Amino acid sequence: MSLIVEKYGGTSVGSIERINAVAEKVSKSHHQGNQMVVVVSAMSGETNRLLDMAKEINPGMPARETDVLVSTGEQVTIALLCMALMRIGHKAKSYTGGQVRIETDGSYGRARIRSIDDSRIKKDLDKGKIIVVAGFQGVDNKGNITTLGRGGSDTSAVALAAALKADECRIYTDVDGVYTADPRIVPEARRMDMVTFEEMLELSSQGAKVLQIRSVEFAGKYKVPLRVLSSFEDGPGTLISYEVDRKMERAVIAGIAHNADEAKLTITGVPDHPGIAHAILGSIAEKMINVDMIIQNIAADETTDFTFTVPRTDYENALAILNKVSVELGARGVTGDNNIAKISVVGVGMRSHTGVADLMFATLAEEGINIKMISTSEIKVSVVIDDKYTELAVRALHKAFKLGEKK
Amino acid sequence: MSLIVEKYGGTSVGSIERINAVAEKVSKSHHQGNQMVVVVSAMSGETNRLLDMAKEINPGMPARETDVLVSTGEQVTIALLCMALMRIGHKAKSYTGGQVRIETDGSYGRARIRSIDDSRIKKDLDKGKIIVVAGFQGVDNKGNITTLGRGGSDTSAVALAAALKADECRIYTDVDGVYTADPRIVPEARRMDMVTFEEMLELSSQGAKVLQIRSVEFAGKYKVPLRVLSSFEDGPGTLISYEVDRKMERAVIAGIAHNADEAKLTITGVPDHPGIAHAILGSIAEKMINVDMIIQNIAADETTDFTFTVPRTDYENALAILNKVSVELGARGVTGDNNIAKISVVGVGMRSHTGVADLMFATLAEEGINIKMISTSEIKVSVVIDDKYTELAVRALHKAFKLGEKK
Numbered sequence: 186m187s188l189i190v191e192k193y194g195g196t197s198v199g200s201i202e203r204i205n206a207v208a209e210k211v212s213k214s215h216h217q218g219n220q221m222v223v224v225v226s227a228m229s230g231e232t233n234r235l236l237d238m239a240k241e242i243n244p245g246m247p248a249r250e251t252d253v254l255v256s257t258g259e260q261v262t263i264a265l266l267c268m269a270l271m272r273i274g275h276k277a278k279s280y281t282g283g284q285v286r287i288e289t290d291g292s293y294g295r296a297r298i299r300s301i302d303d304s305r306i307k308k309d310l311d312k313g314k315i316i317v318v319a320g321f322q323g324v325d326n327k328g329n330i331t332t333l334g335r336g337g338s339d340t341s342a343v344a345l346a347a348a349l350k351a352d353e354c355r356i357y358t359d360v361d362g363v364y365t366a367d368p369r370i371v372p373e374a375r376r377m378d379m380v381t382f383e384e385m386l387e388l389s390s391q392g393a394k395v396l397q398i399r400s401v402e403f404a405g406k407y408k409v410p411l412r413v414l415s416s417f418e419d420g421p422g423t424l425i426s427y428e429v430d431r432k433m434e435r436a437v438i439a440g441i442a443h444n445a446d447e448a449k450l451t452i453t454g455v456p457d458h459p460g461i462a463h464a465i466l467g468s469i470a471e472k473m474i475n476v477d478m479i480i481q482n483i484a485a486d487e488t489t490d491f492t493f494t495v496p497r498t499d500y501e502n503a504l505a506i507l508n509k510v511s512v513e514l515g516a517r518g519v520t521g522d523n524n525i526a527k528i529s530v531v532g533v534g535m536r537s538h539t540g541v542a543d544l545m546f547a548t549l550a551e552e553g554i555n556i557k558m559i560s561t562s563e564i565k566v567s568v569v570i571d572d573k574y575t576e577l578a579v580r581a582l583h584k585a586f587k588l589g590e591k592k
Numbered sequence: 593m594s595l596i597v598e599k600y601g602g603t604s605v606g607s608i609e610r611i612n613a614v615a616e617k618v619s620k621s622h623h624q625g626n627q628m629v630v631v632v633s634a635m636s637g638e639t640n641r642l643l644d645m646a647k648e649i650n651p652g653m654p655a656r657e658t659d660v661l662v663s664t665g666e667q668v669t670i671a672l673l674c675m676a677l678m679r680i681g682h683k684a685k686s687y688t689g690g691q692v693r694i695e696t697d698g699s700y701g702r703a704r705i706r707s708i709d710d711s712r713i714k715k716d717l718d719k720g721k722i723i724v725v726a727g728f729q730g731v732d733n734k735g736n737i738t739t740l741g742r743g744g745s746d747t748s749a750v751a752l753a754a755a756l757k758a759d760e761c762r763i764y765t766d767v768d769g770v771y772t773a774d775p776r777i778v779p780e781a782r783r784m785d786m787v788t789f790e791e792m793l794e795l796s797s798q799g800a801k802v803l804q805i806r807s808v809e810f811a812g813k814y815k816v817p818l819r820v821l822s823s824f825e826d827g828p829g830t831l832i833s834y835e836v837d838r839k840m841e842r843a844v845i846a847g848i849a850h851n852a853d854e855a856k857l858t859i860t861g862v863p864d865h866p867g868i869a870h871a872i873l874g875s876i877a878e879k880m881i882n883v884d885m886i887i888q889n890i891a892a893d894e895t896t897d898f899t900f901t902v903p904r905t906d907y908e909n910a911l912a913i914l915n916k917v918s919v920e921l922g923a924r925g926v927t928g929d930n931n932i933a934k935i936s937v938v939g940v941g942m943r944s945h946t947g948v949a950d951l952m953f954a955t956l957a958e959e960g961i962n963i964k965m966i967s968t969s970e971i972k973v974s975v976v977i978d979d980k981y982t983e984l985a986v987r988a989l990h991k992a993f994k995l996g997e998k999k
Contacts, residue, residue: 235668238608239672242675243676247674250684253671265646279656279657328691
């Protein structure tokens with residue numbers, strides 16, 4: 186008998202009809218002889234409905250009370266899904282995060298899971314019950330309700346799978362797996378049967394928003410076998426694998442990711458001496474602005490140009506900070522661009538193959554697309570381009586790397 | 593410094609605007625130097641919205657999951673009210689029933705409170721915080737969420753006031769106090785400044801639906817000073833008192849209650865021997881039908897007539913049962929009437945005054961209203977009449993007992 190953790194997001198449980206459909210899916214897995222733990226989000230729209238009331242009553246949105254408020258969303262879903270399961274003849278029991286008990290730190294709105302008590306759930310599983318757990322939520326060591334932040338239900342599912350030593354953790358979403366590129370841009374994009382953990386990590390962080398990057402990291406830490414599937418249609422989905430011995434036929438490149446949510450800033454002619462990077466980025470980090478790509482080049486005149494990217498929503502803030510820093514450092518000036526896109530080719534095969542970066546650059550050059558920044562890691566090459574070329578670049582690269590062809 | 597428990601029902605917190613108004617009311621009490629504990633219900637309509645979803649998904653409404661579901665209603669309100677209080681400068685903290693911890697038995701949907709841990713709330717009160725507690729809910733000794741049943745928020749408030757030894761428990765409703773009669777029927781009905789616990793108990797159970805009878809019983813048990821006020825307008829409301837030494841000016845009669853939700857059944861010509869009452873009512877009780885008034889008269893022929901009242905919704909059921917019992921007992925027959933109303937005059941002064949029943953009967957006779965049943969207790973006289981005379985009877989009695997006159 187296998188133990189399976191399944192997670193259904195907000196759109197998957199967005200109506201009574203959808204909840205009944207989820208119950209049927211869970212029932213099927215249970216009838217196949219599996220012990221089932223189901224993690225659910227709030228019905229789609231519910232969290233925003235609650236947050237809108239909170240904003241109206243107190244725009245300051247006090248953190249502790251916001252968590253008390255929004256955690257009711259998942260609590261509604263667990264009760265309704267249990268009722269649906271019982272109606273079709275199953276024994277089912279709901280657990281809030283606190284009832285499990287999923288203990289977190291005390292950071293309201295973005296709590297991190299510290300420990301999970303699996304004893305009560307295991308006892309109920311052994312009695313043949315289907316367990317339905319509220320995702321996204323926990324309690325701190327004083328019993329205060331906490332939430333894990335947006336997408337936290339994925340993390341709840343993976344963490345429960347790790348604690349229960351589940352045989353598989355299935356994340357049901359509105360797409361049927363991980364694709365070689367965004368199918369809305371590239372019609373011939375192909376669903377991958379399997380993707381490595383490292384590839385998934387890069388694809389997630391590069392903007393392929395199938396899974397929250399935090400849940401992928403969590404899965405990697407505990408080697409939880411993770412599968413992404415559609416809750417709307419049947420299919421095998423995409424398995425995220427930790428295998429080292431890969432099939433020889435494995436493609437060099439797994440997929441293309443794109444992200445148009447960033448902006449780039451450059452401070453030019455900075456007198457080059459130790460501590461410059463910290464002087465520049467320290468003031469950005471202080472304001473809690475995340476920095477993604479960082480590039481530094483030394484010019485002939487012993488000054489340096491320093492470029493980095495930030496979330497586009499933080500562009501104006503970062504620009505203001507940088508202008509101040511520029512004066513302090515005696516730099517030449519500051520330039521910025523918030524019409525950029527980052528395009529990445531990702532694949533573990535890259536480690537042993539040369540020429541990936543070269544093919545990428547050649548392809549973009551052929552299309553007349555100028556590259557503004559380049560950054561590489563062991564399993565990806567990222568470039569920053571003008572964002573109006575996003576679709577063109579993704580399509581051309583998908584074709585050049587032959588990702589649409591059946592492997 | 594006094595400790596006050598205030599309770600606001602669903603209509604009092606039915607919108608963002610209303611929640612802000614409640615926050616202002618609570619703030620005022622706090623600024624008067626009181627420690628404040630506030631108990632709230634779900635926003636009006638919310639509980640029914642949740643129950644409708646449950647009914648659609650599983651008409652069987654599994655009890656445990658129904659409580660998990662509906663308890664979210666109060667959880668939303670406590671968070672929003674805390675946010676409103678914080679916005680106007682207060683320190684506030686919400687507690688679910690489980691967080692307090694309000695421990696109940698395991699009867700989902702109609703749980704009874706077993707114990708309340710006051711330690712955490714007291715600590716927070718001493719830090720100057722306003723405490724907002726979810727009414728209507730608790731947890732059993734295994735941590736399962738339970739609810740106290742309709743009107744349970746009143747019971748939560750009274751129980752918390754008892755546990756915290758509060759100086760006063762204020763129940764805010766949509767009326768501004770307890771009246772000498774229903775003001776919708778009797779325009780000259782007068783709000784009472786004070787009513788005794790026993791009178792309140794009779795008025796509640798007779799249909800003056802200001803407070804749930806369970807919460808009044810609970811208050812009486814722990815001698816919690818209870819006050820009923822309006823959440824929509826300022827005013828002193830009505831104090832429910834436990835004083836034995838009453839003002840001499842106290843009226844004989846406190847008020848008139850009426851109840852048109854009952855039906856009456858009679859089994860005639862029952863051979864009179866011991867055990868008859870049990871033979872008749874046992875089969876009614878078995879079906880969980882509540883019996884209110886019971887009257888038995890012995891006729892000349894050594895048979896007896898036995899009459900009782902049941903909730904009108906149980907009339908058809910009770911009639912069917914009684915027809916069966918009648919045959920078994922060899923009785924003459926069964927009659928019933930579901931167009932009745934019960935009218936009661938209530939007052940502790942009655943104990944030492946004769947003539948109350950007589951004035952009541954005379955008044956009804958003058959109006960040509962026939963009395964079908966009579967039942968008395970130490971502090972009330974109840975009669976059953978044709979329900980079409982309800983308003984006429986209440987108005988006539990209110991006038992006859994001079995209840996509209998300022999005392």
